[in-house]
Amino acid sequence: AQSVTQLDSQVPVFEEAPVELRCNYSSSVSVYLFWYVQYPNQGLQLLLKYLSGSTLVKGINGFEAEFNKSQTSFHLRKPSVHISDTAEYFCAVSGGGETSYDKVIFGPGTSLSVIP
């Protein structure tokens, strides 16, 4: 069965500093990986996703993530954060093949707090 681990439940970081949010997954099949963001009082919104190809994926708002198959990781990074990046970040995994259905498994989330 697939699972997702986000080791850091809370990450405080100063404005304009870099940040890395960690995500590890376990799966015995090919995986598709996602990062979603949830701003206060809103639903989740896709930041980026890895389906295949280049292991470095660029997303919205200056975020990027790198798929590392050997380490089963998909860490999210941003070189310089802004106050507006304060939110909950969820890593998610699905699998089963491009033409099939497999439910998305979400991690527990990492709360990013950007300090002015």
Place this chain on the structure above:
Amino acid sequence: ETGVTQTPRHLVMGMTNKKSLKCEQHLGHNAMYWYKQSAKKPLELMFVYNFKEQTENNSVPSRFSPECPNSSHLFLHLHTLQPEDSALYLCASSQNILSTDTQYFGPGTRLTVL
């Protein structure tokens, strides 16, 4: 309206009440989902509908009853709930139910069961 909308945004109900949550998507998608988001826990998938047909029921208690009259609308009927059912209920939609599809979420209904 654009994207995925949910009503009401907040709901307080007693354990003997019956209420319904509504979700509408304006994206032309074929698949819709209900998730439960509790504090300090990962999102829990509850139900999946594809072209109005239920394709997944993730062992959800029968006090939660989903309804999908068409691909744009999804309801969650609630009755005889327990205090532990208090949570944020999120609706989502996607073009199809493929593993690669992006899900688009509504803002959620904050449910409190007294």
